[in-house]
Amino acid sequence: xxxxxxxxxxxxxxxxxxxYFQEFSYEASEKDSVLDALRSIRDNLDPTLAFRYSCxxxxxxxxxxxxxxxxxxxxxxxxxxxxxxxxxxxPLPNFEIQKDLMVDMTxxxxxLREIKxxxxxxxxxxxxxxxxxxxxxxxxxxxxxxxxxxxxxxxxPVVARGQGYLGPAALAKLYRFVEDPRDKRSFSSWAKxxxxxxxxxxxxxxxxxxxxxxxxxxxDGIEGLRRKLVVEKIKRLxxxxx
Amino acid sequence: xxxxxxxIVGGGLAGLSAALNAAPGLDIxxxxxxxxxxxxxxxxxxxxxxALGNHPEGRDDSWERHAFDTIKGSDYLADQTAAELxxxxxxxxxxxxxxxxxxxxxxxxxxxxxxxxxxxxxxxTCYAADRTGLVLLHxxxxxxxxxxxxxxxxxxxTNLVVRDGRCYGLVAYDLQSGEIIPIKARxxxxxxxxxxxxxxxxxxxxxxxxxxxxxxxxxxxxxKDMEFVQFHPTSLYGKNILITEGARGxxxxxxxxxxxxxxxxxxxxxxxxxxxxxxxxxxxxxxxxGRGFEGEYVYLDLRHLGKEKIMKRLPGIREICLYFxxxxxxxxxxxxxxxxxxxxxxxxxNEKAASPVEGFYAAGECSCVSxxxxxxxxxxxxxxxxxxxxxxxxxxxxxxxESQGEDRAARLVNEAAAQLKERINQWLSKESRGNVYQLFxxxxxxxxxxxGIFRExxxxxxxxxxxxxxxxxxxQLALRSDCLQFYQELVTMMEFEYMLDIxxxxxxxxxxxxxTRGSHFRLDFPRRDDQNWLKHTIAxxxxxxxxxxxxxxxxxRYQPQERKY
Ligand SMILES: Cc1cc2nc3c(=O)[nH]c(=O)nc-3n(C[C@H](O)[C@H](O)[C@H](O)COP(=O)(O)OP(=O)(O)OC[C@H]3O[C@@H](n4cnc5c(N)ncnc54)[C@H](O)[C@@H]3O)c2cc1C
Ligand code: FES
Numbered sequence: 001x002x003x004x005x006x007x008x009x010x011x012x013x014x015x016x017x018x019x020y021f022q023e024f025s026y027e028a029s030e031k032d033s034v035l036d037a038l039r040s041i042r043d044n045l046d047p048t049l050a051f052r053y054s055c056x057x058x059x060x061x062x063x064x065x066x067x068x069x070x071x072x073x074x075x076x077x078x079x080x081x082x083x084x085x086x087x088x089x090x091p092l093p094n095f096e097i098q099k100d101l102m103v104d105m106t107x108x109x110x111x112l113r114e115i116k117x118x119x120x121x122x123x124x125x126x127x128x129x130x131x132x133x134x135x136x137x138x139x140x141x142x143x144x145x146x147x148x149x150x151x152x153x154x155x156x157p158v159v160a161r162g163q164g165y166l167g168p169a170a171l172a173k174l175y176r177f178v179e180d181p182r183d184k185r186s187f188s189s190w191a192k193x194x195x196x197x198x199x200x201x202x203x204x205x206x207x208x209x210x211x212x213x214x215x216x217x218x219x220d221g222i223e224g225l226r227r228k229l230v231v232e233k234i235k236r237l238x239x240x241x242x
Numbered sequence: 243x244x245x246x247x248x249x250i251v252g253g254g255l256a257g258l259s260a261a262l263n264a265a266p267g268l269d270i271x272x273x274x275x276x277x278x279x280x281x282x283x284x285x286x287x288x289x290x291x292x293a294l295g296n297h298p299e300g301r302d303d304s305w306e307r308h309a310f311d312t313i314k315g316s317d318y319l320a321d322q323t324a325a326e327l328x329x330x331x332x333x334x335x336x337x338x339x340x341x342x343x344x345x346x347x348x349x350x351x352x353x354x355x356x357x358x359x360x361x362x363x364x365x366x367t368c369y370a371a372d373r374t375g376l377v378l379l380h381x382x383x384x385x386x387x388x389x390x391x392x393x394x395x396x397x398x399x400t401n402l403v404v405r406d407g408r409c410y411g412l413v414a415y416d417l418q419s420g421e422i423i424p425i426k427a428r429x430x431x432x433x434x435x436x437x438x439x440x441x442x443x444x445x446x447x448x449x450x451x452x453x454x455x456x457x458x459x460x461x462x463x464x465x466k467d468m469e470f471v472q473f474h475p476t477s478l479y480g481k482n483i484l485i486t487e488g489a490r491g492x493x494x495x496x497x498x499x500x501x502x503x504x505x506x507x508x509x510x511x512x513x514x515x516x517x518x519x520x521x522x523x524x525x526x527x528x529x530x531x532g533r534g535f536e537g538e539y540v541y542l543d544l545r546h547l548g549k550e551k552i553m554k555r556l557p558g559i560r561e562i563c564l565y566f567x568x569x570x571x572x573x574x575x576x577x578x579x580x581x582x583x584x585x586x587x588x589x590x591x592n593e594k595a596a597s598p599v600e601g602f603y604a605a606g607e608c609s610c611v612s613x614x615x616x617x618x619x620x621x622x623x624x625x626x627x628x629x630x631x632x633x634x635x636x637x638x639x640x641x642x643x644e645s646q647g648e649d650r651a652a653r654l655v656n657e658a659a660a661q662l663k664e665r666i667n668q669w670l671s672k673e674s675r676g677n678v679y680q681l682f683x684x685x686x687x688x689x690x691x692x693x694g695i696f697r698e699x700x701x702x703x704x705x706x707x708x709x710x711x712x713x714x715x716x717x718q719l720a721l722r723s724d725c726l727q728f729y730q731e732l733v734t735m736m737e738f739e740y741m742l743d744i745x746x747x748x749x750x751x752x753x754x755x756x757x758t759r760g761s762h763f764r765l766d767f768p769r770r771d772d773q774n775w776l777k778h779t780i781a782x783x784x785x786x787x788x789x790x791x792x793x794x795x796x797x798x799r800y801q802p803q804e805r806k807y
Contacts, residue, residue: 014727031480039448043679047731048723054280055447057483057562059376062280076565098418099728105277118384119343129294129337131352137345144345144370144377148279182343 003027004079006041008049009090011097019097021088022046030080034067034087038074038101051101058213061149065101066090071151071211092154108150111170115193119177120185136181143176143221145214152208152218158201165201166193168208168218175221178228187232199225243652245426246271246392247642248635249412251399251454252433253278255375255624256606258382259631260431261391265639271392273399273414273425275449275733278383282435282447283627286375287486287558289357289367290339290628291621292332296353300364305329307363310800312622315361315517316615317760317770318802319467319778319795324593324611326798328622331629336368339628344381346370357555358491359620361517361807365491367621372486372558378624397423399454400736402430402461402602403658409461409602410648411655413662415736420726422666424659426651429601429638432458432589433631436607437744441582442683442690445477445484454608456740458589459747463597465781466610466793467587468744469751470761472618473695474583475521479539481566482581485559487620489544490514492555496525497541497575498533504540512807519617519761520807522580526695529579541575548572580695584623586614586761587748590780595634601641605634612778615795616760669735672720678734681712681719685738685745688712693749698765702753709746716742747781747788754790755779772802 004026011019024045028037035053042049051074052062058076067077068088079087095103152168153159159167171193177183178190193199199222208218246269250257253274264270274281293303308329313320340346340354347355347370358365370377386393394414400422401413412425437452438444459465475496476485490496496514498504508524509516516524525540534540544552544559549572552560556571563571588610595603595611606627613626692705716739721732757771758764776795781788 012725012727015725042730047677048725048729050728050730054276054449055282055285057285058565060280060284060447062276102728113387116388118388121341121343125337125341129340129354132348133352134348137348140345145373147376180343180345
């Protein structure tokens with residue numbers, strides 16, 4: 001057990017004029033996660049403290065926040081790994097605060113919807129299933145690890161500029177489908193991302209790679225989409241349109 | 243007031259499967275207390291069963307063999323017609339899931355890969371590495387985005403409105419606005435998941451309170467076989483995060499402090515891959531006999547599988563060990579102990595996912611059809627969630643298309659909402675005495691210690707009494723804040739009452755059942771007793787506590803025999 005000082009950003013738009021930091025001094029086990037600590041503080045000290053969580057094992061994507069300056073998952077951040085007795089906790093940037101550490105992820109979900117994030121398969125289910133080699137799937141495996149926590153969106157400097165950029169997660173998701181050997185979506189249906197606030201907006205500064213808690217590299221997907229767009233467009237130049 | 247043809251409560255696999263399969267043209271809504279992708283289903287690791295026969299050692303597999311394993315695993319308490327339906331549907335369901343986009347792992351030749359799992363005669367568990375739940379849930383959620391499904395995220399359903407044997411709708415607390423909302427529905431499907439967090443040590447998500455089961459019970463819908471609670475043998479010591487059965491399926495060993503693979507003493511032929519109830523009891527026995535470590539855990543050793551296999555087949559497990567256990571399973575054995583894992587019992591429904599109440603359906607872990615009987619096999623519950631979720635969607639659609647709405651529905655749901663508001667006002671006007679979290683922690687401890695893996699008359703009776711005391715204290719509680727937006731203490735206040743109900747039904751059923759069957763192990767009645775207890779427990783709500791009755795098990799072609807592995 002050790003004494004920790006938690007400085008937590010508080011904001012209730014219904015009652016507060018602006019966000020402020022509140023301090024809680026709390027004794028916790030070094031093996032506890034930041035999420036464990038937040039729950040103890042809520043249960044014992046302040047029942048109004050608001051934050052999201054569910055799985056407590058880094059797979060549901062609910063608990064993204066900023067901990068001592070790092071965008072990360074609270075459930076997977078073990079106190080002793082912080083190497084500090086002071087723990088500063090803030091909500092994810094690039095989103096509006098709903099209450100305390102909860103942010104409004106509506107723009108993130110909207111971007112996801114926009115890329116049509118579902119397989120467009122052939123019409124019939126093949127009788128004994130598809131035949132796909134593991135090798136064909138390997139390209140998309142890293143993207144399947146994505147838990148849609150929003151950490152990349154939050155860290156992205158292009159999103160921060162606020163010009164309607166779809167963001168790393170949605171674009172990586174699109175690449176995951178376009179590369180799926182089962183997906184039959186037409187080129188023109190996804191080529192909509194060929195626009196300044198689509199795949200070309202990415203600055204390739206890789207902040208998303210740094211913060212992704214699941215080791216996804218969204219910019220790999222974005223670059224993949226760019227490559228595919230260029231190749232596809234060149235092919236079309238040499239093919240007579242019917 | 244909100245109004246839809248079909249309201250599905252729960253955005254996990256069962257709920258989304260229902261939503262995807264409801265009849266086009268009907269107005270469908272999904273309500274979930276968390277964003278659907280944060281549902282517990284996302285955490286499932288190991289896989290989903292279907293007798294595809296893709297594994298070189300599984301060529302002779304068939305749905306009948308799958309059904310037999312399920313029934314034997316259930317210690318013969320499963321309804322055999324239901325188990326047969328599940329296993330038959332499994333095969334087309336797997337191809338359907340693949341067609342919707344699930345990226346299953348593959349075998350050379352391109353077919354879906356399968357791995358061995360506990361209690362199964364053939365390797366038949368299909369998987370996507372060790373993130374099967376993640377890919378299934380994301381795929382189904384993303385598919386619903388292509389359909390016209392209305393989502394209410396972060397709404398907690400608090401009441402089910404039933405009158406004269408018919409369901410009229412619901413009441414919900416909208417966390418964002420802080421308001422209490424009446425909801426009118428022609429049909430309601432519950433897909434609210436399990437109650438794992440009634441126990442202190444659980445592999446379940448922190449949000450798994452099981453309130454759906456409790457609020458159906460309070461509305462007069464019976465619960466079935468609630469005393470059957472699955473303890474998973476291998477949860478990471480300390481955090482109780484699940485280490486999938488797939489780790490043993492891939493060849494992991496269980497080792498005690500003498501360096502011995504102790505399963506040889508309990509299940510000499512199946513060894514580590516005996517069903518969960520047997521392995522969990524074996525581990526607990528080793529620990530209690532002083533053959534564990536620090537009196538708390540034994541080891542799951544994966545080191546001999548080698549780095550490559552661990553990285554490829556169990557990358558998520560390695561990650562969990564690194565981050566939450568501070569160890570690398572490539573180099574060190576994993577300390578594990580049993581923890582509550584799955585709710586076999588649940589809302590009493592039939593093979594069409596229908597309850598005795600007209601217009602009310604349930605599917606997935608909150609329901610009890612029953613396909614798992616006294617013990618569920620690994621890989622069968624994801625399957626149950628998608629198969630019976632689909633059946634629920636189809637059944638409810640059929641009902642809505644063939645029935646008439648009723649005028650009094652609006653009045654009834656409005657009344658129920660007004661009653662809840664009144665109750666919240668009372669909570670706000672009282673002085674607070676203690677807080678709900680303290681009672682919650684106490685309840686979890688009681689259940690773990692007295693209604694856990696090993697059960698006995700004395701402790702069970704004590705537990706029942708202590709739950710009664712907690713209920714008394716619960717009635718004296720008040721809320722500590724009057725700001726109702728995103729107020730998690732209010733959520734817990736409302737759900738806790740249902741947790742008390744669930745705990746009471748589990749305990750009372752366990753006390754009454756004087757035999758040992760599957761996960762229900764009575765130290766004072768250590769044998770299965772088919773003569774007297776080959777029957778389902780049915781629990782009905784009365785103001786004085788649950789009323790228990792019993793119903794025969796449906797047996798088709800598999801006569802009960804001794805369960806040996
Ligand atoms: C760690 C772990 C690993 C597992 N691995 C496997 C596996 O490999 N194979 C397998 O077959 N099974 C596995 N299981 C079991 C399986 O994951 C679950 O049984 C299954 O996912 C349950 O799905 P569900 O849709 O019924 O419920 P859930 O996924 O739990 O969804 C419940 C939904 O109901 C909502 N809800 C609940 N109450 C309310 C309320 N009052 N108001 C509004 N919404 C509410 C929740 O928000 C949630 O959306 C595993 C379980 C655990 C704990
Ligand atoms: S609580 Fe699920 S990712 Fe942290």
